[in-house]
Amino acid sequence: MGEVIVVTSGKGGVGKTTTTANLGAGLAAHGHRVALVDADIGLRNLDVVLGLENRIVYDITDVTGGHCRLRQALIKDKRFEGLFLLPAAQTKDKTAVSPDQMKALCEELRQEFDYVIIDCPAGIEQGFRNAIAGADKAIVVTTPEVAAVRDADRIIGLLEASELRDPKLIINRIRPRMVRHGDMMSIEDIIDILAIDLLGVVPEDEAVVISTNRGEPVVQDERSRSGQAYRNIVRRIKGEQVPMMKLEEGGLMSRFLRRMMGLS
Amino acid sequence: MPRELVSIKGTREGLVILLDSTREFEDIKLHLKRKMESSRGFFRGARFAVYGQAITGRQRSELENICRQYGLIPSPEISWPLEKKVEQIKTVLPGEPARLVQGTLRSGQEIRHQGNVVIIGNIHPGARVVATGSVIIMGCCRGTVQAGAEGNTAATITALKLQAACLSIAGITASPAAIPRSSLFPITARLKGGRIIFDSYRHKAIYPAF
Numbered sequence: 001m002g003e004v005i006v007v008t009s010g011k012g013g014v015g016k017t018t019t020t021a022n023l024g025a026g027l028a029a030h031g032h033r034v035a036l037v038d039a040d041i042g043l044r045n046l047d048v049v050l051g052l053e054n055r056i057v058y059d060i061t062d063v064t065g066g067h068c069r070l071r072q073a074l075i076k077d078k079r080f081e082g083l084f085l086l087p088a089a090q091t092k093d094k095t096a097v098s099p100d101q102m103k104a105l106c107e108e109l110r111q112e113f114d115y116v117i118i119d120c121p122a123g124i125e126q127g128f129r130n131a132i133a134g135a136d137k138a139i140v141v142t143t144p145e146v147a148a149v150r151d152a153d154r155i156i157g158l159l160e161a162s163e164l165r166d167p168k169l170i171i172n173r174i175r176p177r178m179v180r181h182g183d184m185m186s187i188e189d190i191i192d193i194l195a196i197d198l199l200g201v202v203p204e205d206e207a208v209v210i211s212t213n214r215g216e217p218v219v220q221d222e223r224s225r226s227g228q229a230y231r232n233i234v235r236r237i238k239g240e241q242v243p244m245m246k247l248e249e250g251g252l253m254s255r256f257l258r259r260m261m262g263l264s
Numbered sequence: 265m266p267r268e269l270v271s272i273k274g275t276r277e278g279l280v281i282l283l284d285s286t287r288e289f290e291d292i293k294l295h296l297k298r299k300m301e302s303s304r305g306f307f308r309g310a311r312f313a314v315y316g317q318a319i320t321g322r323q324r325s326e327l328e329n330i331c332r333q334y335g336l337i338p339s340p341e342i343s344w345p346l347e348k349k350v351e352q353i354k355t356v357l358p359g360e361p362a363r364l365v366q367g368t369l370r371s372g373q374e375i376r377h378q379g380n381v382v383i384i385g386n387i388h389p390g391a392r393v394v395a396t397g398s399v400i401i402m403g404c405c406r407g408t409v410q411a412g413a414e415g416n417t418a419a420t421i422t423a424l425k426l427q428a429a430c431l432s433i434a435g436i437t438a439s440p441a442a443i444p445r446s447s448l449f450p451i452t453a454r455l456k457g458g459r460i461i462f463d464s465y466r467h468k469a470i471y472p473a474f
Contacts (some may be wrong), residue, residue, distance in 0.1 A: 020417065150371055153388050157370030193388065193406075 051215020
């Protein structure tokens, strides 16, 4: 029996879909069987980020509507053994699926997969209700901005009201230099406000933009810092104790020298 | 053993008149009158006290007046041990009831209550508490708190910490600039002269000065 994890944030554009794709690919790279579910019906993106767009035949509403079997709708990712995607419908909206149908779908998926990761749409309306209906764990993604943190707080309250206790936090797109200069909220500031456990911190990284456009998850990029951050988060989900990555680039000496030369 | 409606006991301090208050009050009154009548002035000049569970103050003075007519002198200080115990249990503790909320209020969550509210946790930005009485926050308040919501100007707001909170008492809103940013001690907001003032809880407590 696998576990069902929903990736949510409240605010849009903080990196839910990127996080879902990378966690899925990362867990599959560890040899797990993983199903990714795009619950963002009407605005599907997860297939694009994974580079599977042109392979969609059936989608989630075809499964819940009984037009095809679940196995027919699941798209196998050829790069990662064990990674599958259940895409969202693009021509319908959030009312096309009900929370009960999502619950049944998650039950069916967890029989076959080690991890079922649901990409939740932005907002707190029916799309959100559908996405969390079948989940037993939640990951909240936020960026170091007041609006994103405020929305994350609202989401955590709603998750708790739906018996999804102890959600874990991923802070995305942090810029260590801006934090050091006091121009951006720090990890400590965000934890202080949200008061939940931190699962990981992903630094702002151009490699994410490049890999997303190419449809290749950054988690497989050995050289990028964001890829390293996602690999660490994957190991934490598996239950390993991994220390938080040092966000500042370079050692103490090079930082000192840079500061002396007025470069940072 | 069936209890008598009215029984009279002699103690060192005086007479104790015991009532069986499970019976009709009119019967008790009648019985007492009959007892006094039949004593033919035997009790005249004696001091007495009336004891009975669940009798009202008015009923008590009515019974005392009957005894007075027969020359008895009321003296409530006469003690009767068994009944006294019951009286002590009836004692009402001072104070008002309050609703206890355990846990942090997150953005979008709201507590509305007729009366006082105590929150064990923080109030996050975007969360709201509306109470007709006072509000006590055992944590950091960053959200909206309305105390005395129906016009109770004596209501107060107390928090361990206030940060960018939006506070109002009886419809009067505190100006954000007046809210103290940090304090070693809990802060209480109250109305004074049509404005909200803030004072540290310190002067009322027994903390040593440092």
